[in-house]
Amino acid sequence: MDEIRVEEVTLPRTQRYTDSVFPSALELRTPASISRVVEWVADQRERLLGMTRQHGAVLLRGFPVQVASDFDALINSLRVENFPYKQSLSNAVRVNYTERVFSANEAPPTVRIYLHHELAQTPMFPEFIFFFCEIAPEKGGETPICRSDVLYERLAQSEPQFVQDLEAYGLQYTNVMPSADDLNSGMGRSWQSTLGVASREQAERRLEDLGYSWQWLDDGALRASTPPLPAVREVSPGRKTLFNQLIAAYSGWSDDRNDPSKAIRLGNGQPLDPRAVQCMIDLADALTFDVRWQPTDVVLMDNTLAMHGRRPFEGSRRVLASLANMRTHGPVRVPA
Numbered sequence: 489m490d491e492i493r494v495e496e497v498t499l500p501r502t503q504r505y506t507d508s509v510f511p512s513a514l515e516l517r518t519p520a521s522i523s524r525v526v527e528w529v530a531d532q533r534e535r536l537l538g539m540t541r542q543h544g545a546v547l548l549r550g551f552p553v554q555v556a557s558d559f560d561a562l563i564n565s566l567r568v569e570n571f572p573y574k575q576s577l578s579n580a581v582r583v584n585y586t587e588r589v590f591s592a593n594e595a596p597p598t599v600r601i602y603l604h605h606e607l608a609q610t611p612m613f614p615e616f617i618f619f620f621c622e623i624a625p626e627k628g629g630e631t632p633i634c635r636s637d638v639l640y641e642r643l644a645q646s647e648p649q650f651v652q653d654l655e656a657y658g659l660q661y662t663n664v665m666p667s668a669d670d671l672n673s674g675m676g677r678s679w680q681s682t683l684g685v686a687s688r689e690q691a692e693r694r695l696e697d698l699g700y701s702w703q704w705l706d707d708g709a710l711r712a713s714t715p716p717l718p719a720v721r722e723v724s725p726g727r728k729t730l731f732n733q734l735i736a737a738y739s740g741w742s743d744d745r746n747d748p749s750k751a752i753r754l755g756n757g758q759p760l761d762p763r764a765v766q767c768m769i770d771l772a773d774a775l776t777f778d779v780r781w782q783p784t785d786v787v788l789m790d791n792t793l794a795m796h797g798r799r800p801f802e803g804s805r806r807v808l809a810s811l812a813n814m815r816t817h818g819p820v821r822v823p824a
């Protein structure tokens with residue numbers, strides 16, 4: 489096998505913590521074919537997944553990943569279980585390119601997608617989310633990423649009661665799903681597609697299985713509320729993260745059908761304290777690292793440890809995503 493040289497590099501504005509950096513980055517220093525790189529990834533699987541869990545995000549730069557099928561092959565060689573978009577309760581409209589690879593979000597360029605843990609607002613979520621940049625945007629379009637364990641620590645210092653409430657009660661999310669995909673919204677996936685059903689009866693059965701409550705609206709849309717889901721997750725002993733979609737739901741669940749002020753509340757039904765939420769948003773902003781995409785970039789993320797979003801952009805941008813290792817959480821037993 490040809491020698492392949494990959495070096496750890498430090499990106500501008502990399503964050504340093506006691507036992508980790510954010511993000512970690514590896515750069516390919518020798519020319520190599522995609523098949524050679526796929527072999528290398530298979531060989532380095534333990535190390536790469538270990539780094540992802542330790543640091544939260546690992547950028548692979550300069551690897552010859554040109555198209556969706558290259559990205560698919562690279563992820564496949566990590567030997568992690570695919571979590572297909574079709575089976576997820578994601579509210580984003582996405583297009584599948586391969587079995588494992590889909591467009592991150594079809595929402596228009598002007599739509600900002602706020603920081604979130606992928607699918608933390610549903611009972612089933614992926615342990616890993618992987619991104620690949622096929623076409624870099626001309627302007628904007630960075631992927632903001634944020635370490636949620638650091639955010640937990642800072643928020644617990646600033647707003648201890650709020651964090652206690654989140655841990656005790658969890659969060660309940662409400663969203664309105666249209667009766668047909670709405671490509672103008674970041675959360676425009678139809679209820680049929682979201683729930684994987686064809687009729688209202690099937691939808692109701694599925695929602696009942698999931699422990700959701702619901703209401704049919706006059707225009708055929710469906711308003712659904714989750715049971716109380718955990719808002720904090722212990723990812724390893726003593727290491728807690730704000731594993732939820734609080735910021736995204738509170739700031740960004742907005743379209744013709746959805747009003748962010750009604751999208752989220754504590755699991756005991758109480759509204760969130762706006763001052764504490766603003767504190768969380770400000771702390772997260774200060775902890776955000778922006779991934780400035782270059783074509784062929786791949787980012788491996790531990791979805792339980794770090795959040796991601798999308799900045800608005802101009803021009804064309806194609807960032808594809810892949811999810812792996814389905815996990816489940818909730819519902820929270822809310823104390824009386």
Ligand code: FE2
Pocket residue numbers: 604605606796
């Ligand atoms: Fe996402």
